[in-house]
Amino acid sequence: MHTPPVATRKRKRAHQYTVSYSEVQEVDSAGRLREVIVIEDTPPPSTVSPSTTHMLSASYQPPIYSAPIRTRARAAAEAQASSSSASSALLPPPPKKRKRDPVDVAGTPAKKPAVNGHLQPSSTNKSWATGSGAATDEISKGAVPCDDKEGHYLIVPDDMIYKRYRIVRLLGQGTFGKVVEALDTETNNRVAIKIIRAIPKYRDASRIEVRVLHKLKERDPTNRHKCIHLLHWFDHKNHICIVSELLGMCVYDFLKENDFAPFPRHHIQSFARQLLGSVAFLHELHLIHTDLKPENILLVNNGYKYVTVPVPGKRNNATRVKRILNDTDIRLIDFGSATFEEEYHSTVVSTRHYRAPEIILGLGWSYPCDAFSLGCILVEFFTGVALFQTHDNLEHLAMMEQVMGKMPESFARSGARHKPEYFKEGSKLDWPKPKATRQSRKEVKACRALSVRPSLSSSEISILTVLQDIISPTDNINKQFYDLVKKLLIFDPAHRISVKDALQHPYFSTHIAEES
Structure with a gap:
């Protein structure tokens, strides 16, 4: 036996908190615009395993859903009542203590107009990935919002993403967004989809990641160097989605x-x-x-x-x-x-x-x-x-x-x-x-x-x-x-x-x- 005994002291990491605010315009019930302050306080989920910070792992087994399955409307209603309640039931048990030091967040989100109380990016209504304005159009027509108050996509089992990927289960979530296991209905393969929050700074960061992943796949098409391979990416209802192979735990x-x-x-x-x-x-x-x-x-x-x-x-x-x-x-x-x-x-x-x-x-x-x-x-x-x-x-x-x-x-x-x-x-x-x-x-x-x-x-x-x-x-x-x-x-x-x-x-x- 050449390896040392197992140490009893486990990792400690300090908590992370991202707090920012922005001024937005909100349409009230009478159709009038009013200026309001939106405070975005996004602590990391206290019950999420540290490994799910970048969630491409399939190690978490969530509870089995029983009928009736949550509908999109019900999920949105729950999110409006409490942004945390929509995801708390999907989170794994608390991990061993592992402190993380504070993370510096560069800047605050840009000013964003709101439609029916739903925050939108101020830069454009058009998807930078596909040139489609469908997401904004759906909301402006009164469709049920697909996000919680923090810009996280609401995960509903059997929900279809991009008319191709059927959500199976939540794998985890972090500051950047969520990762789900999904079925690719075109290939019948299981994949992992990283769904970025509908917040400008996270969307911008995801552009960099997509650019890097494209470069890696271009230079190593057979994946000899064992980096995660990009299968597909797209913009779905203002959420950048990055599709990759479904792997094991971290x-x-x-x-x-x-x-x-x-x-x-x-x-x-x-x-x-x-x-x-x-x-x-x-x-x-x-x-x-x-x-x-x-x-x-x-x-x-x-x-x-x-x-x-x-x-x-x-x-x-x-x-x-x-x-x-x-x-x-x-x-x-x-x-x-x-x-x-x-x-x-x-x-x-x-x-x-x-x-x-x-x-x-x-x-x-x-x-x-x-x-x-x-x-x-x-x-x-x-x-x-x-x-x-x-x-x-x-x-x-x-x-x-x-x-x-x-x-x-x-x-x-x-x-x-x-x-x-x-x-x-x-x-x-x-x-x-x-x-x-x-x-x-x-x-x-x-x-x-x-x-x-x-x-x-x-x-x-x-x-x-x-x-x-x-x-x-x-x-x-x-x-x-x-x-x-x-x-x-x-x-x-x-x-x-x-x-x-x-x-x-x-x-x-x-x-x-x-x-x-």
């Missing part, structure tokens, strides 16, 4: 349902080879994914078998049951934040746990930020839990130093120039600050590193004995895996290994026998 969900037990080492090698290949392909196209994480890695098949394994550190030959995947084939998904190298780069990208230090310090970012995220993911596959469990920038940097050693001096000086609030005299990280809580200090110390080995150069002082404790180099497999991860998790992006070079690492030529 890797995070599998970990969670397996009690956060680590993956077998031969499975980790397979995942690593596929992920590095997918990201290397993106980088060849001058694309940076920017949001690599287990939630954005889907299993093609959910099938698994049960095995009984010993519990390390327990007496009396204690054992437990563990799930082992039958197939490690995966797909990389969610290109809504993907960025072309030559185009505008947002200041902050990546989900907190997988965010590279140069992003936190505002030093700019490029392809190496994806490599850092992959390093964090591979360690998580090996242990079952996230490497950096925090929601605060300074605490995050302190954890990195505990695991990766002190920042190289030149990198720390650059960081101090851009984020002086995180440093003290001499470009030293200013941790702990007097206001740091006892719990925060405790969590940072949990990542404590031991002394730096003098043989390491400044660019190599990145992964120290804490990582060696995590990936104990007891045999050649672990030694090679440790060396690969060490080169991915380097403070200075200029010295971090590229994903293309990482694919040539000796780790991938090391034979790993099947194990539990």
Whole structure:
């Protein structure tokens, strides 16, 4: 047994809230226009599994509907009474606590005229995808609205979308919109449809994703590089809809349902080879994914078998049951934040746990930020839990130093120039600050590193004995895996290994026998 015991501490992420407002014109019962303020407060669904943030997973099994099935009119009426009640019955049980840090939302929705109280985009009544104004025309004629107050599409089983796709069930929802499983009546295949909210900023973001997906399919028609493939996209009643193949659950969900037990080492090698290949392909196209994480890695098949394994550190030959995947084939998904190298780069990208230090310090970012995220993911596959469990920038940097050693001096000086609030005299990280809580200090110390080995150069002082404790180099497999991860998790992006070079690492030529 070469993998470490399952950690008890689970991921923590802070809650996200998106609050914005806009002035709109509303038609009252007498037909007069009046100016009103619309406040849009969109907290993430508290009972949705984190994996459903980008919902192409079919892992959630919703309740079975019994007669009578909700009609569109009934669904709309429920939404008008309470925007939350229309979707609450479709959500899965609450997941384990997993905090997420706040997400910056650029700007607020543009001013939108309203027809019969239904908000519409101010830019045009015509679909940018098809040139059709059908959605607006239906509403202006008094048709029942198809959205809730937050711009989410109302999901009704057996509802037809685009006169082609019959909705089967809701797979999940997030800030961007919802994802449903549907039957393609032309091919008789099951597909996943990502239905974007009818809000301008989310529609604009979906245009970028469609553009990227078109590029990926054009350059890799046979999908050798294992990125999600676009099957179809269209504009349905002011909702951009992105159709893709229906896949299995995300890797995070599998970990969670397996009690956060680590993956077998031969499975980790397979995942690593596929992920590095997918990201290397993106980088060849001058694309940076920017949001690599287990939630954005889907299993093609959910099938698994049960095995009984010993519990390390327990007496009396204690054992437990563990799930082992039958197939490690995966797909990389969610290109809504993907960025072309030559185009505008947002200041902050990546989900907190997988965010590279140069992003936190505002030093700019490029392809190496994806490599850092992959390093964090591979360690998580090996242990079952996230490497950096925090929601605060300074605490995050302190954890990195505990695991990766002190920042190289030149990198720390650059960081101090851009984020002086995180440093003290001499470009030293200013941790702990007097206001740091006892719990925060405790969590940072949990990542404590031991002394730096003098043989390491400044660019190599990145992964120290804490990582060696995590990936104990007891045999050649672990030694090679440790060396690969060490080169991915380097403070200075200029010295971090590229994903293309990482694919040539000796780790991938090391034979790993099947194990539990």
